Amino acid sequence: MQTADVVIIGAGIVGSSIAYHLTAQGCRNVLVIERESAQGKGSTGKSMGGVRAQFSTPVSIQMSLYSIPFYASFEERLGSPCDYRPQGYLFCATNEKQLAYLQTNYAEQVRLGLKNVGLLAGDEIARMFPQLRGDDIIGGSFCSTDGFVDPYSAMNGFTAAATDRGATLWKHTPVTGIKRDAAGITSIETARGTISTRRLVNCAGAWAAEVAGFVGIDLPVEPLRRMLVPSEPFDEFPHTAPMIIDMSNGFHFRPEARGFLLAWNDPEETPGFKTDFDPGFIEKILTRAADRVPCFANLPVNPKRAWAGLYEMTPDHHPILGEAPGVPGFFLANGFSGHGVMHAPATGKILSDLILTGKTDLIDVSLLSLSRFAENRLIHETAVL
Numbered sequence: 001m002q003t004a005d006v007v008i009i010g011a012g013i014v015g016s017s018i019a020y021h022l023t024a025q026g027c028r029n030v031l032v033i034e035r036e037s038a039q040g041k042g043s044t045g046k047s048m049g050g051v052r053a054q055f056s057t058p059v060s061i062q063m064s065l066y067s068i069p070f071y072a073s074f075e076e077r078l079g080s081p082c083d084y085r086p087q088g089y090l091f092c093a094t095n096e097k098q099l100a101y102l103q104t105n106y107a108e109q110v111r112l113g114l115k116n117v118g119l120l121a122g123d124e125i126a127r128m129f130p131q132l133r134g135d136d137i138i139g140g141s142f143c144s145t146d147g148f149v150d151p152y153s154a155m156n157g158f159t160a161a162a163t164d165r166g167a168t169l170w171k172h173t174p175v176t177g178i179k180r181d182a183a184g185i186t187s188i189e190t191a192r193g194t195i196s197t198r199r200l201v202n203c204a205g206a207w208a209a210e211v212a213g214f215v216g217i218d219l220p221v222e223p224l225r226r227m228l229v230p231s232e233p234f235d236e237f238p239h240t241a242p243m244i245i246d247m248s249n250g251f252h253f254r255p256e257a258r259g260f261l262l263a264w265n266d267p268e269e270t271p272g273f274k275t276d277f278d279p280g281f282i283e284k285i286l287t288r289a290a291d292r293v294p295c296f297a298n299l300p301v302n303p304k305r306a307w308a309g310l311y312e313m314t315p316d317h318h319p320i321l322g323e324a325p326g327v328p329g330f331f332l333a334n335g336f337s338g339h340g341v342m343h344a345p346a347t348g349k350i351l352s353d354l355i356l357t358g359k360t361d362l363i364d365v366s367l368l369s370l371s372r373f374a375e376n377r378l379i380h381e382t383a384v385l
């Protein structure tokens, strides 16, 4: 029977980052198992690639404070690019409550050491982007080191660096079962046979609850469809723009290639494994786009290029990280609630620390343990895009 020191289920950006961080810390007998014929077919390949430190909770901010500088130095560290573009995130507030929320978040971000973040007055935003309808924008916040990465390049870079250091990737190999004894995990069942291991990491994204169910764990991670609409080439708005968020309704967009990528989280969406793009979404999002950016009334879009993917939602919109209570050797890296690309570097560091040394100093990981739900210690993050 084949043996691995650590087995990782799922080769998206999170599994790849954990594999990289493990090998970088000297643990080389790592096996990453992916059921699809190629990496990135889960949420990673569907992502908008946004990375930001402008969160409200300390733990999310701290994870970004590790991840964004990591992406900024990705090529130096790993030898391949991730296309980090520090074009910023600009939050536009349209009422006093939103503005107070940004001010509170700003104070917390600065307290934790975030630089390059600032509050803006409504007229400053109007001067920066006269193309925005600004009559109701009363202020905002901007961080210039927020921006975008290419999730595919980051995932592939992590995998290449991990395999160079000794890790192995198996594609086309569904994991179908997990075995345990009184001491914890003993082996897993796969389409290629049984693998013996004492340490296993669940990185199965929106499908993580099914994998946790193999050991009888009820994991509160639900799939939720999100849709993105790319435009055709369009030059009436600057391509140097940041991610711009209209806080009045959650519509946001960023430059992509020679056009723009539009996003809006439809509050009517219900949980489920739905990955078909709903053509009715185009009108809904274009209405909001043209309302905030009048020149987007002329924005050409081809519905055939639009797509849908899955967020992996937890009840408090924070990930579940660490060893599962009652199952020694079974580690969870799940439930990123739409932030898995931006928090993948920190997750790799945290999980590799926990697996190899039993502790991490990057965050207080007890805040993100699975037991917080049973113990009613939920964290509230309202800055979910």
Ligand SMILES: Cc1cc2nc3c(=O)[nH]c(=O)nc-3n(C[C@H](O)[C@H](O)[C@H](O)COP(=O)(O)OP(=O)(O)OC[C@H]3O[C@@H](n4cnc5c(N)ncnc54)[C@H](O)[C@@H]3O)c2cc1C
Pocket: 009, 010, 011, 012, 013, 014, 015, 033, 034, 035, 036, 039, 040, 041, 042, 043, 044, 045, 046, 047, 048, 049, 050, 051, 173, 174, 175, 176, 203, 204, 205, 206, 207, 211, 226, 227, 228, 308, 309, 310, 311, 312, 333, 336, 337, 338, 339, 340, 341, 342, 343
């Ligand atoms: C439309 C959209 C926009 C987004 N925008 C952003 C953004 O701007 N910024 C951001 O940070 N995040 C964003 N996200 C979220 C982000 O994409 C995810 O949080 C992230 O990709 C999660 O990575 P992962 O590796 O955990 O999951 P995935 O990429 O889904 O990988 C999980 C893998 O596990 C495999 N798997 C599942 N079950 C098994 C099994 N039994 N055996 C073997 N393999 C298995 C799957 O095939 C899959 O490849 C967005 C998501 C969507 C859908």
